Amino acid sequence: MTALTVLLVDDHATMRAGFRMILEASGITVVGEAATGTEGVERAAALEPDVVFMDVQMPDMDGIEATRRIVASGGTASVVIVTTFDRDDYLFAALDAGASGFLLKNAGPEELVNAARIAATGDALLAPEVTRRVIERRGSGNHIPTEESDAIVVELTQREEEVLRLLAAAMSNAEIAAELFIGEATVKTHVSNVLQKTGSRDRVAAVVWAYRHGVA
Known part of the structure; x- marks a missing residue:
């Protein structure tokens, strides 16, 4: 290796x-x-x-x-x-x-x-203390969905919400796969779906979205 x-x-x-x-x-x-x-x-x-x-x-x-x-x-x-x-x-x-x-x-x-x-x-690495700072300073930033997206959370499947919560806990795809007993390819698919549904450009923005909307 x-x-x-x-x-x-x-x-x-x-x-x-x-x-x-x-x-x-x-x-x-x-x-x-x-x-x-x-x-x-x-x-x-x-x-x-x-x-x-x-x-x-x-x-x-x-x-x-x-x-x-x-x-x-x-x-x-x-x-x-x-x-x-x-x-x-x-x-x-x-x-x-x-x-x-x-x-x-x-x-x-x-x-x-x-x-x-x-x-x-x-994978993105966003420690919990950094997430709090991002939320405080960028809660209405250009790359984070606005309050108009509040209803989007109901469109996430149970598994997608689980994946999003683990992303918010700063877990990598491999760690999420191990936690949920699924393959890394499946995790990547769920992450992609989460990004699309929440209108997030990347994993960091998705984590901020999760905290703002009570998912994390």
């Missing part, structure tokens, strides 16, 4: 060193590091990692613009924002830039490793 690869982009060398130690101790390969957003974009293109752990506030180019460029490049890397949340506006801008997940810098080793593995599968 090919090792999962991660690129670390953070202007603090000690933070990168700590992340590298944790990830490599779990069998994850850190293929490179970058101290600025510009370096991050360049190395993501050159190294083609599975996942990029991206800081937000950095010199030269911030993590939001770097995320936007990495996602727009058409590569397969998933970007996980790693932040202290001292600037919520950065977090939500990163969401719009195409970030696949969000992680607190004080997350434990297991959370860090789990985030890398979830993001590498193409």
Whole structure:
């Protein structure tokens, strides 16, 4: 099996060193590091990692613009924002830039490793505390269904509601499949149906919709 690869982009060398130690101790390969957003974009293109752990506030180019460029490049890397949340506006801008997940810098080793593995599968990682922030700041945002969609919830099947609740619990497709004793392909179908019925552009928006409409 090919090792999962991660690129670390953070202007603090000690933070990168700590992340590298944790990830490599779990069998994850850190293929490179970058101290600025510009370096991050360049190395993501050159190294083609599975996942990029991206800081937000950095010199030269911030993590939001770097995320936007990495996602727009058409590569397969998933970007996980790693932040202290001292600037919520950065977090939500990163969401719009195409970030696949969000992680607190004080997350434990297991959370860090789990985030890398979830993001590498193409799943979105949205921790409960982040969901609350998204709801508070983007409850009427452009990418989240408005109150006109209140009645849509009744169109979800029981299984689709179950899948949506597990998405809101930050579970990956594999974890949802195990929880519900169904195949991952079936989970993907349910997720696709949920996105379509709720008018959500992605899994993150679907989770926010679930909290706003009492499903989660």
